[in-house]
Amino acid sequence: MAKVCIIVVDNGFFVIIVIYFYLFRPINIKKTILQNEILEIRDVSKSYGRLKALDSLSLTVERGSVFGILGPNGSGKTTTLGILLDIIKPDRGNYFWFGKKPDATIRKRIGALLEQPLFYPYLTAVQNLKIIADIRGVRYEEIDEVLDMVRLSDRKWYKCNSFSFGMKQRLAIAAAMLGKPEVLILDEPTNGLDPKGIADIRNLIVKVAKMGFTIILASHLLDEVEKVCTHVLVLEKGKKRYAGPVNEALGNSFIIEVAAPDLLSLQSALKQIPQVKTITRQNTMFVLNVHDDLTPDLLNRKLSDQGIYLTHLAVRNKSLEKYFLELLSDGHE
Amino acid sequence: MNKLIKIDYRKYGHSRSFWVLSALYVALVLIVFMVIESFLNHVMTNVGKGSSVTIPGFSLYSFPHVWHNMAYLAGFFKIFLALIVIIFVTNEFGYKTIRQNVMSGMSRGEFLMSKVLFVFIIALAVTIVLFLSALFLGLTHTDHLTAAMIFPKMFFVPAYFLEVFSFLLLAMLFAFLLQKQGLAIGIFALYYYVIEPVISYKIPAGVARFLPVKLITHLIDVPNSSLMKLFGVNFRETVSWTDVGGCLVYSALFVLIVYLYLKNRDL
Numbered sequence: 001m002a003k004v005c006i007i008v009v010d011n012g013f014f015v016i017i018v019i020y021f022y023l024f025r026p027i028n029i030k031k032t033i034l035q036n037e038i039l040e041i042r043d044v045s046k047s048y049g050r051l052k053a054l055d056s057l058s059l060t061v062e063r064g065s066v067f068g069i070l071g072p073n074g075s076g077k078t079t080t081l082g083i084l085l086d087i088i089k090p091d092r093g094n095y096f097w098f099g100k101k102p103d104a105t106i107r108k109r110i111g112a113l114l115e116q117p118l119f120y121p122y123l124t125a126v127q128n129l130k131i132i133a134d135i136r137g138v139r140y141e142e143i144d145e146v147l148d149m150v151r152l153s154d155r156k157w158y159k160c161n162s163f164s165f166g167m168k169q170r171l172a173i174a175a176a177m178l179g180k181p182e183v184l185i186l187d188e189p190t191n192g193l194d195p196k197g198i199a200d201i202r203n204l205i206v207k208v209a210k211m212g213f214t215i216i217l218a219s220h221l222l223d224e225v226e227k228v229c230t231h232v233l234v235l236e237k238g239k240k241r242y243a244g245p246v247n248e249a250l251g252n253s254f255i256i257e258v259a260a261p262d263l264l265s266l267q268s269a270l271k272q273i274p275q276v277k278t279i280t281r282q283n284t285m286f287v288l289n290v291h292d293d294l295t296p297d298l299l300n301r302k303l304s305d306q307g308i309y310l311t312h313l314a315v316r317n318k319s320l321e322k323y324f325l326e327l328l329s330d331g332h333e
Numbered sequence: 334m335n336k337l338i339k340i341d342y343r344k345y346g347h348s349r350s351f352w353v354l355s356a357l358y359v360a361l362v363l364i365v366f367m368v369i370e371s372f373l374n375h376v377m378t379n380v381g382k383g384s385s386v387t388i389p390g391f392s393l394y395s396f397p398h399v400w401h402n403m404a405y406l407a408g409f410f411k412i413f414l415a416l417i418v419i420i421f422v423t424n425e426f427g428y429k430t431i432r433q434n435v436m437s438g439m440s441r442g443e444f445l446m447s448k449v450l451f452v453f454i455i456a457l458a459v460t461i462v463l464f465l466s467a468l469f470l471g472l473t474h475t476d477h478l479t480a481a482m483i484f485p486k487m488f489f490v491p492a493y494f495l496e497v498f499s500f501l502l503l504a505m506l507f508a509f510l511l512q513k514q515g516l517a518i519g520i521f522a523l524y525y526y527v528i529e530p531v532i533s534y535k536i537p538a539g540v541a542r543f544l545p546v547k548l549i550t551h552l553i554d555v556p557n558s559s560l561m562k563l564f565g566v567n568f569r570e571t572v573s574w575t576d577v578g579g580c581l582v583y584s585a586l587f588v589l590i591v592y593l594y595l596k597n598r599d600l
Binding site for chain 2: 104122132
C-alpha cells in the first residue's frame, strides 16, 4: 500500500521517510479504472460448526447489473447476503461496498429483503416503514410512493399481523426500496406471492434496473433469474461454481423451434440438414439442437428449397435451468 | 440520540401492551403508596394487641422522611419494570426486527444505545412518578410544614433513579444474552430470587455486598421507623458513595458486556 524507504545516514541516525505512492495504491486504481465496481467480496468464508456455509467466495458486482445468485437450498445464498448486510459475521475475508470498508452509513445506500419479511406485528404498514425511514434518514413522503409501487396503499393503515405472507413480502420489498437505495438486495423476493404478485415484482425489478440501480437477487427459481438477470453467480455447498454474465454462461448455444403443416415431410427434410444435431418433437412442433453456423434464415431457406414452408420458426436461448443442471451435475462426476 | 429516542418511541409508543403494562405499574405504585400507612398501622395494632408496650403509629408521609420511605417502597416494584424491559428487548429478537434495523443502516452500537436510552427514559419516568407522588403525600400529610422541611433527604429521589436505571440495565443484559422471551424472564427471576441470594449466602458478606442486585438494592436502605427505634435498630439514613460508584460501574459493565457480545455476533 505504502512504500517505505529507509535511508541510513552516515552519522548513524536513521532517517525514515515514509512516502505514499498514492497512484500505486490498489484502492485508487480501482477508483480510477473500475469506477463501476459496486461490491467486491474477497475470499469470504463462513462455517456453522463443521458445516462450511461459504467457502472462500470472491466476487465483484458492477454498477447497473442485475446480479443473480443461484443455488439449491442450503448452498450459501442467504449466508452471502447476510454477510454483505452485516447480519452475519464472516469467519474470514473482507468485502467492500462502493470501494469502502462497510459500515452502518453505507448500509443506508443499500435496500434489502433478507429471507423473510421482518416487521413489528402490532404496528401498521406505515408505522413500520416510518421506523425504517427514520433509521435511513428518509422523508416520510416517500412511504406512500413505495407502498404504491407494491400495491399496498389500500392496506397502509392496517396492522402487519393482519397481512398475508405475500402482503408482508410486498411490504418488505417496499421497505427495501425506501430512500431509493443504489443497490437492492432481494433474497427470494417472489416467495409466497401469487402469480400476479410474481409478475409485478419481476416487472418492478426490470423497471428499477433500467433506472440504473444495481440489484442482487438470490433465488432458487432459475426461470426468475433468467428473465431478469444480466449476471449470475452459481453456488453449490458454499463454493462458487460460476460467476459472470448470463449470456456467457449460456454461451451462444441456442435451440430452434420449427413447425409446418406436414410434420412428417418436415422431419425428413430436417434429417438431411447436417448442422441439425438433434430433433425432438414437442406437440405440434420440432425442437432442434443445431450447430452455431445454422442461422434461422439459412434453415428457412434450406427448407423452402425443398418446398416446405414453415408456420412457426423461433430461436430460443438454451434455458438457464438446463445449464444450471449441467453445471451442478459436472461437479459430481 | 434524539433520532434513537424517536425510533424507539415509534416502536413502543404505539404498542398497546407497553402502555397497559406501564399504566399497571403506575396504578400499582400509587395504590400501594396511598394505602401503605394505614395498612402498616392496621397490622401493627393487631399485632400489638395485648402487648404491654404501646406500639407507636407509623407516619410515613411527612417531610422529609417521605422521600426515603416512598423511594424504598417503590424499589420493591422495579422487578415489574424489569419485566417490561425484558419483554420489549427480547421482542426485537423474537420478531427479528433487530435484523431489519441493522440491515436498514443502524449500527449494532446504535441499536444498543437505543435500548439504553429506552431504559433511561423508563427510569426517568418512574422517578418522576415517585417525585410527584411523594411530594403530594408530603404536602398533604406534614404537620407544621415549612419549606426547609421539604429538601433534606430529597437525594433519595435521584438515588431511586440510579437504582432503577442500573437494575433495568441488568435486566437488559439478560434480555440481550438470552434473547428468548420466556427464557430471559425465567432466568432473570431465578437469578433475582434464588441464584444471587444463594451465592451471597455462600460467600463472605464483605464480598456478597458487591453482587449486582444486592449492591443496587443496598443503595436505598430500609427506612427507620418509630418501631425500629423501639428495638434500638438504626438503619442508614443516607446514600453511600460506594453504592453510587458501584451502581455506575455495574451500569457501564452491563452495557459493555452487551456491546462486546453484540459486536461480533450473527443476528
